[in-house]
Amino acid sequence: MPAPFRIYNSLSRNVEDFEPLRPGHVGLYVCGMTVYDDCHVGHARAMVVFDAFVRYLRYRAWDVTFVRNFTDVDDKIIARASEAGVEPLAWAQRYIDRFHEDMSSLGLLQPSVEPRVSTSMESIQALIGRLVADDHAYEADGNVWFDVASFSEYGKLSGRDEEGLSNPDSFGGKRSPRDFALWKAVKPGEPSWESPWGPGRPGWHIECSAMAHETLGATFDIHGGGLDLVFPHHENEIAQSECGNHAHYAKIWMHNGLLVVPGGRKMGKSEGNMFAIRDAMTRFPAEAIRLYQLQNHYRSPLLWLGNESLTDALAKLARLYDAREVAESFGGQQDADEVASALGDDAAAVLELGRSFVERMHAALDDDFNTSLALGHAFELARAINRFATHKKARKRGGPIVAPALAGLQVLSEALGLLSLTTEAFQDEVKAKRLGALGLDAAAVEAKIAERTAARQAKDWSASDAIRDELSGWGVEVRDTAAGTEWRLRLSDGDA
């Protein structure tokens, strides 16, 4: 039996015990991208949050069908493509490819299914057909409109009543300002598909209803997306789906909070403050971006301070990696409890913390996916490890003491996609990305380090210190350890 969990449902405005429609299975539909431009850090929030959520559910033995769509037929795509003199679908394909590159470099899972509007025309038209047949929709001048008045529950998700529900689409004879387009009659120069109502293309909302129905059925477990989609998009999805399928739509609506910039505005293409994932990825490791996104609760707004945010996340990530590496270096074969009683309170503390770690992580994540609390537990464990590591005998005998902690930290990689690399691979990625940003190359740094090592061996401290100061000026920090001199790139300040 998969583990039970609780999740906030935007529809009921309450945290609810999750009850699957099918035992052991979760059907999840997440609104994906309209592919007319590159994915920015704000989009990454939704992508990372749901990626981590899916990972966690699978880790907890749920069988998850994860659907995330592409909107590849849309006004903005047509407009951009036309400016560029490219076919709209080719333009969309270009950004689908780039999206896939971005997701892959961020280390995100592929959804189980990635339906597209352009290849879902049959199910879209079938759903519109059912709505027309049942008088939930009507045709006018080659457009098909959803008749909002025909659905008494309209507004139940967004909490709006009639006054707040006017829809601005105004072309082609709709009956009420609240009605919205299911099918838009073709206009010159636009892509179109044949339909019973004449050539045209789908309205914005119908696609998700149709694709969710096609991939998950009329009723499914969880529908996710950004908080900004609640109205009108998700409200309209409910109306179309419940009227067209004569069934309740998603049981749970899960909305992620938005990224906001210091002025307080959310990040958005229309706000002119977007920061592309691929730009962030040239300077920071993927996991720093993940940690940044997961460090507060998924429903809260998250402040974006540019490089400062990622530098902060990178420092935190390095702390976790370092602590894990320290623990991995411990040896010893004795019984853990015997070692603990021999080595004292700090040993006993890590042992205890390690043993309860997984349980506490599960408790945090089962409670409305509280990644912030979960990460808090991880830092607490890291400190306990480091504290224990200050004891002289820890390295030789501490292995059994930190074994439960190390096993527990696996949760982070399996469930959240963090700490999934070796420390060395992680540091290599940091170096590879940040050397470029600092305008350095590794060979030059290594040469200086070798020079300094020679000076140190000669106990020529002033020469050694001069070299260290020079490296420091470059943004390189040296770390003299028992095993030799390591170097790292400074995380703070001087960011290119």
Added chain:
RNA sequence: GGCGGCAUACCCAAGUGGUUAAGGGAGAGGUUUGCAAAACCUCCACUCCCCGGUUCGAAUCCGGGUGCCGCCUCCA
């Protein structure tokens, strides 16, 4: 204007009725180090936007106020 949400230290942030209000970052002092870095230790909110109320007891519930944000137009 309507609907929804948020307000916890210098910054990020957990906690939503009951031990000393998690955790991280920054800062100060100390230990360690050839000197550093990292790490560790100590300090850093008698208090949770404000005012009332409920309660034996509230950051947590209720009412009012203030501020901020999202949506109402495309939006993760």
